[in-house]
Amino acid sequence: MNKDVKINWGNLGFNYIKTDYRYISVWKDGQWDEGRLTEDNMLNISEASTALHYGQQCFEGLKAYRRKDGKIQLFRVDRNAHRMNESTAKLLMPEVPVDKFIDACMQVVKANEHYVPPYGTGATLYLRPFIIGVGDNIGVKPAPEYIFSVFAVPVGPYFKDGLTPCNFMIADYDRAAPYGTGGQKVGGNYAASLHPHRIAVDRGFADCIYLDPSTHKKIEEVGAANFFGITKNNEFITPKSPSILPSITKYSLMDIARDYLKMPVYERDVYIDNIDEFKEAGACGTAAVITPIGGIEYKDKLHVFHSETEVGPVTKELYRILCGIQFGDIEGPEGWTYLV
Known part of the structure; x- marks a missing residue:
């Protein structure tokens, strides 16, 4: 973990915090590359990307949980993978193989495990997988290239008062x-x-x-x-x-x-x-x-x-x-x- 980052686990909101690593994979010429972890949280994409002009993008949200024994687990990550592919099918984007999706999430959690909040705080590590259409494309049609990425953010309750009506x-x-x-x-x-x-x-x-x-x-x-x-x-x-x-x-x-x-x-x-x-x-x-x-x-x-x-x-x-x-x-x- 970045030594400059000091987190009050019991007072986390639902806000962006830059963690150490995120996963990125590129689809080009009909296939996904192997994907990799990177410390860079900035994307460099064409100004003509379909994600910017025609909304060709989708995302998911899931969490990693710290158990009482200190181990970390994901909850129904396979369902997120399938739901993302239902979104990609609707938007004519390439599907991400379920195994690749799960592996990407696992890699990001492992690489940022010190950001998984301690058991008992009620806080979790939120994962945001997403796919965007990129590349030089000015017409209303599917993009020539795509980026699949997963980043992680430690979060507290979405509503600050927790389980309150x-x-x-x-x-x-x-x-x-x-x-x-x-x-x-x-x-x-x-x-x-x-x-x-x-x-x-x-x-x-x-x-x-x-x-x-x-x-x-x-x-x-x-x-x-x-x-x-x-x-x-x-x-x-x-x-x-x-x-x-x-x-x-x-x-x-x-x-x-x-x-x-x-x-x-x-x-x-x-x-x-x-x-x-x-x-x-x-x-x-x-x-x-x-x-x-x-x-x-x-x-x-x-x-x-x-x-x-x-x-x-x-x-x-x-x-x-x-x-x-x-x-x-x-x-x-x-x-x-x-x-x-």
């Missing part, structure tokens, strides 16, 4: 078009969310909730995270739509709810006018893990779920089990964790 408002904007790229992890979806997010924060909310772009009647995403609710019948419900990013955290919670808590689990439409069916609600994703939703403002009225100040019991248990598996305290399903 937050209030959200319904956005008047769409984050993605029907049958567009909402189901892929591409930068354009996030660019579209910046303005609505600012409006929500200026009004005192943590973020906004997006309704389906076709009818504006169904809940889709909560800012940059997926929505889930616990019904009064103790069912785990999450929205289903082609324009929702398939959150690895969400699908993990679905498995935990069904297999560990023995709850019925359904992926279906969630109508905004029917949110009183839920006794608890939350947002979930790699960065936020779980953010309990205290209330949702819709048509100038705040609908409160379990509480604006206390976390519901089911949400709390889902969080405990998920984090327990991620940090190695609870045995997860086979294949969920990868020892570095």
Whole structure:
């Protein structure tokens, strides 16, 4: 670790910190090179790169966790690899072989292992794999070359108050078009969310909730995270739509709810006018893990779920089990964790 870097592990935010090494590989003439680690955190690309002009780029997010025994593990990294390739297919970019993706993540964690926060701090090492279209290309067509890279940043909780209920408002904007790229992890979806997010924060909310772009009647995403609710019948419900990013955290919670808590689990439409069916609600994703939703403002009225100040019991248990598996305290399903 750079001797000039002094990190207060218990007070980390979700901000960029330059670590020692990152992985980079170039696709050219129809194939990826072997890839390598580098200390250089700057990319030198053509001014005509498709990533700059036509948004031909996608990314992933996952974490490395320090276990109680001091070892480090990744959580469901294979799912990130497959999801990235779903994004590359949509944007006509070359896929990254799953083994290459996993190996790149492993190399970056090993090379920056001193940046993996100590067990018990709640902090993690966040990995950001990405692919961008580069090279000299001025027309609207796939790039002639691509860069695949993975860098790492030690992070604390995405929301600074941790597992504390937050209030959200319904956005008047769409984050993605029907049958567009909402189901892929591409930068354009996030660019579209910046303005609505600012409006929500200026009004005192943590973020906004997006309704389906076709009818504006169904809940889709909560800012940059997926929505889930616990019904009064103790069912785990999450929205289903082609324009929702398939959150690895969400699908993990679905498995935990069904297999560990023995709850019925359904992926279906969630109508905004029917949110009183839920006794608890939350947002979930790699960065936020779980953010309990205290209330949702819709048509100038705040609908409160379990509480604006206390976390519901089911949400709390889902969080405990998920984090327990991620940090190695609870045995997860086979294949969920990868020892570095």
